[in-house]
Amino acid sequence: MQIRAFTLLESLLTLAVTSFLILIFSVTFQKTVHVIRGEIFVLQFENILKNQQTQAVTNAEVRSLSASDGTVFVNGAKYHVPSETLFSDFSIAFKENGNIQSIKQAKIVISLPFENDKKISYQLQLGSGQYRKTSS
Template sequence: MRRIRAVRLHKLPTRAFTLLESLLTLSTVSFLLLILTGSVRTSFRQVEENLFLLHFEHLYRENQQLSIAGQREVSLSLTEDAIKSDLQTIELPKGVTIAKPIKLVFSKEGGNSSLAKVDFQLSDRKVHYQLNLGSGKYRKTED
């Protein structure tokens, strides 16, 4: 039979962080997280604002098509807190404000009833939609 040898392990001294080292590490990690959180928050806000603008453009075109398909007038109301139509309501994100409330009415042919200008104030820029009379098309510009 084989003999099993007992191996003695030498006791190694246990090394650990001191309280000061632990606090220094914790404060450094917290500082880095705060910096990253700010940039992530800014990026998230910009994405949210861009998605809102795309959603508004889609809703505008959708209401136009609905008025043509149904051969009836369809309205789109832009208020200080939301954009409302017959189909749905879009809440304005936190950083977005509208210059003045307006109500757009699409005729049976899909054209709008005014030369309205819709202005959105975003956190870092202004976006203007100049609506064309009759055709229902718009021109988008940014400041």
């Protein structure tokens, strides 16, 4: 009884096909991870925005939220921003009653480069502290 084994050519072809499939799935997986990390950070940012306003009312103190050169600051403390998100420069201060005290720019724009440069805009309303979210 004779056992037939793969030839060198068959082995290389099998290895090439397997490597190609693994490469395709890993690239797709990495892109998906970047997209999800960007979306999760946007949700975290919305939570931070609402939390700062709530803390201003609860603690009866002025709270601030700002971004400069892609770095977000919460009450002066640097907040880690993942590379999947890019911020426009802004500076917001919430008064003790939760209203916006001062605005450097009334519009916050977050770009998500891994989602075909998707842009999420927050148009803040002076006085009420509310915002309108749009995405494009």
